[in-house]
């Protein structure tokens with residue numbers, strides 16, 4: 001199962017109040033990745049843009065936004 005889908009499914013199941021904002025970040029990231037893929041397939045050099053996107057995603061989403069839900073899910077017996 002896709003990691004984003006799993007997170008969003010757990011948020012819905014347990015009523016995580018940040019679900020909509022969190023899902024919006026997933027959707028925005030996915031859209032940016034798809035845009036980079038399209039640019040790459042057209043022969044564009046997307047190396048630096050890809051690195052910047054991944055760096056930003058790690059620093060903001062994975063290390064902050066994802067960590068924020070851990071206490072909530074633990075309180076519901078997950079993780």
Ligand SMILES: [Fe+2]
Pocket residue numbers: 004007022026061065066
């Ligand atoms: Fe997430």
